[in-house]
Amino acid sequence: MTPFFVAILLLGLSSMATATNLFSQVFEWPDGLDYEWPSEANRTQEDETLEPDDIVPLYMAAYGPKIFLSLKKYGNIPMSLVSLPTRSASSAPPKLTPFPSWDMHENENWEKCNKIEEAKGLEVDSIGRLWVLDEASSKSNCRAKLWIFDLNSNKTELVHHFYFHDPIHDLVLDETPNGTFAYISRQSKQHIVVFSLEQNESWKVNTSGLAVSSIALSPKNQEPRTLYLSEYESSELYSISVAALRNGTRTANPELIGNWTAKQSYRMLLDNHGTMYAAFQWENYTSSWNSSQPFQEQRFYEAADLLPFYWQFTFSLGQSGSLWMMVFDEYSNPRYALLKAEIGAKSYIFEDLPEESILWHLFGIILSGSIVFSVVIFWRNLRQKRINSLSRIITKELTKYRTTSPTMTFIPRPLSPDLNIRAAEKSKLGTDD
Template structure:
């Protein structure tokens, strides 16, 4: 025991290993696990319904995989708070596309309740007015509205027109629905990410919807009820980045534009940062250019000059991203199984400018959804993320006796403390729209 201590003490003094590791650990608070699942379980209307779904292969236990998370902190009290998860129906046996996590459990797995209720998820092929078919990602804005990007795709086929739904989270009532015009998507289209741009205390709203297979954006003007398509080469995947390798498991996925978020408002404009998932690059475009419908009226790809790409590259793929009130972005590195931060005000992108803020091979696998959430009661921001053994979902090797899916959370200030990402000087005001409006 004494010799071991002396040897360790020598390494500390001569090599500085101990002090370096402690400092590194202090910079890396591990996001704590809020929820974990071996397999997803749902709040069935009855046991007979569950059995019927299993018999008809509408529910195959162990198949459903959560992709995104968002959180509503109600100003009316904790009993109205909601934690949303999306469950895209890209394979057979997924019964719902969107739900909220409950405190009830089945075999240790938190039970998910369909949102807003079961009726929205039944008989999807009928394309009822009140329907949710398949959802990859959602967004809750600072006006207390939930934006749902329903791609209308069941397994490999678009069975209903893709749509953008808006719910009032105080009442859970539908505020509006907008079907994306047929001319603005293709048979291969998969709409995966909605980014909501709110101005003027909720009176002016645009949505930027990413189509990761047709490599396009649809810009939706909520106030005027119309939309237009935008394309550019920076939306495309890179063939060399189409194979994913995560902890010894590999699969192929050629996804284009997917991860996106907005910087805080700056002199009346904002940059939309974005990345194709199967690519090594980060890009940006001014939202004022995207909102100029006339620019794209005759040609969706008319303006390559407005899109910008950083020179530095990643060594691996990255999916979702989120940006906080200080302009610090957060995203995952797939092969490295890490979470990084990067200040959007930095002159360049890449390892010299970002910093690893969480490194856990068990809990950080495949970060598919990530959000910066404003906790109004505590007056700080939180980082929420969905991680999964998606590589095992992809190759069919998932073991439901293990924890395969997680929702993680950590206070933003604790994540970026003492990192190069941390903004110097006063921070911006809290708020999902970065201080524009508090519900």
């Protein structure tokens, strides 16, 4: 490995060792979260039954200047998919904006099955589409759905109805030259679900007795890619090859990778450098693991002053190198805080250039700079040559002219022919007098 990449590796290790200190607070909500209501009438009507404690974020996706959250559909929560800005000019914490609109959330006519019922796992693909898992409400006879929204227009691009009602948990996206696949976990079920965007079809893949909880996917440039599965109510972490899933297999054989310190990982995520981040039920910390090395858990972020809660954190990576994390504290203020850490890595969705590619990229930059520098030097030399050549011509002509006019007072200024001519005319006038 080159010294350049050794330096980067050491810098990364140093950053990981102090990861908790990397986080800065973006917003806090001392009194709990609240919606951006369409009117005061709506607020008044809902406030009669809505408790701030009922608004609990479960899943997160980051894209551009927005954070998308899916909320636990608990009590009288009017909608479960919202967004909030990553920055605000106001000193007050931002409110939650229903996504894509208030009208897209179902609270009354459950049998139409054409609205968002209970949003779960979220992911944004490389071209700016938000993928949303939607679990059917216990009040309806609908099937679970997958929504795909174009974030440039906030319009629905596709709705896929699964073969089951519930449960549904989280998803990862596998973008390939031959199409895009979503791999979906179903909390405690002994299978995962594969969805093909091009075919608009989904199917079940048995996991050989492994009850799956959370799910994560290795970076795009690490082929063959690996799908990671955590076991429900267990500390065990497994992996399966993605190649067979792409080819339509109906049975997978997970291999044990290692054991986390805690049980029940409800959220896992890899960045495009291959580092995995994981959160656990009833734990006040998150862990990490460098997946290019044998399994070895490291403490990534720890909130020592927080009492453990069922679902303490939710986090996401975007394309800017920032890790976003929502922290929930049930027993003190602020109840919610949005944190941000600059870790220098993007979501697994985006490619991480290998060493050779980066070196060639740097070589291209250096080569381009050298060419520009050479062109500038060449142009300056050519310009100087033209000036020198013109100077010699003018000097030669003036010398010749002085030879044929012996009474002329000659002032040799080769680069200023006008001054030579005026001097000669003045001398000639003096001779006539």
